[in-house]
Amino acid sequence: MPKFAAMGMAAVSLVLAIGSAACGQTPEAAVVPDHFRQLVDRPAVLDEAENRLTARCMDQAGMTFPQTRAPRDDRPMIGLLRGAAPLRAETVREHGYPNKWMAPARIPEKGPVETYADSLPADIRKRFYHVLRGKGGNDVRVVLPGNFDAAASSSGCVGSARRQLYGSVENYLTVFYLPELVQRQASAADSDPDVRAAYTAFAQCMATRGYDTATPADAVALATTYYPDGRRQRAGTDEKTLALADAECQTTVRLRERRAAAVDRFTRRWLADNEAVVSRTYRLLQAALAEAKKP
Known part of the structure; x- marks a missing residue:
């Protein structure tokens, strides 16, 4: 490389470093939020690779592993974390609350692995699970910041797949659960003074519409009482009216935006306090992605 070009690149690097320092951030700290966002929005290729490696291990043991779709979190990214999609007045006016909000709690349906295992004779089923798990x-146990515990097995084909893909089961647990840790702790944003004020304003707005609901969750809970037998195939008029008031009051007091801002402030403080952990976990994610792309 010509000497002047090398000097130019060095100058650019120096300017970037000085700019980051001037803002009170190290160059590494400046990219931590983006790295964390990628951890939250973990690529599906990792789950697909884990399933592929598990199936290969099971095949070597003479067992079939059914095709499994990688689970996905369909909540939208809001800042650095995932959150519920906003209520749209034009939607709830016609359809009420989202169906999944109004559905009663159900026993989780069995996935393809359990469904396939149930089809096997008892002795083969036992061996299937032994080879798998x-x-x-x-x-294997890891303790993440805030004494957040996560554990998993290192044995069986699932453990083998995770060791191959992530380097160790400890690495898998760290990549998988670090975003979950922050997602759970983000509920602390509800204690933010501006968020509390927003909830108070929301309750007052709903009261003017004739509803005694302190939070949007209270409004959804009220809507479920409109169906005494617990069955709700289609939203009724009372639900639609309530949902519309809910959506309009949230918009009026800017509840969603104010809470999202508080969550973002909380998350960025957490990232600043745990910069080294996030950076290391991001490197583990990148190494796993490189491994996942191997044939």
């Missing part, structure tokens, strides 16, 4: 139990 091993017999060691959750023998």
